[in-house]
Amino acid sequence: MLPRTSQIVSGTAIAADEAGTLKVRLQLQLSVTGGAHYMDATELLTKDHEAVRQLFEEFESGESNDSKLDAYEDLRQQLLIHARIEEEIFYPAIREADPGKAENPVKEALTEHQQVKQMLAKLDEMAAEVDADFDESVKQLAKSVEHHVQEEENDIFRVARKMGKQQLGELGDRLQQRKNELMNAGMDEDDQSAPQ
Ligand SMILES: [Fe+2]
Ligand SMILES: [Fe+2]
Helix, strand or coil, X not given: CCCHHHHHCHHHHHHHHHHCHHHHHHHHXXXXXXXXXXXXXXXXXXXHHHHHHHHHHHHHHCCCHHHHHHHHHHHHHXXXXXXXXXXXXXXXXXXXXXXXXXXXXXXXXXXXXXXXXXXXXXXXXXXXXXXXXXXXXXXXXXXXXXXXXXXXXXXHHHHHCCCCHHHHXXXXXXXXXXXXXXXXXXXXXXXXXXXX
């Protein structure tokens, strides 16, 4: 007998016989969380961008070295995971959606990701002391990130929207799933690589 949840989406139960258990489990999980996709790819990435802005503000308003370092650690993790899911999943999908229009903005975005990672590596070396130089470097990082986010939301999201609603939704699910994995893993394996 089928589990109770599969009765919510009888179409998915049919897919169970054809496509195998793993796929069906995923579809069932999605059906339980609302029948559609939780967030599409651009919504998810925009939400991440907003979270990073808030962390920069948190850093800025931190009243002690410890609170600033905590905000920096969160920022670092968010930025690295965000860059990673874009590089692994989002940018390749954009390139596939419209290779001609995607190539230049994606190349530029990858270069900017590398710059951000280099800035983070420098900050990591400085993090023993949260002084004026550290503050200034975080400000520079915030500027670079904001510049990158603006271009991404304009140029790359424009290409993304050429995908249908369904495809953008599925892409959002894949991004969220990978993000969860990396957050659970703590993102220790490093990420200074330069994807092309
Ligand atoms: Fe982004
Ligand atoms: Fe990005």
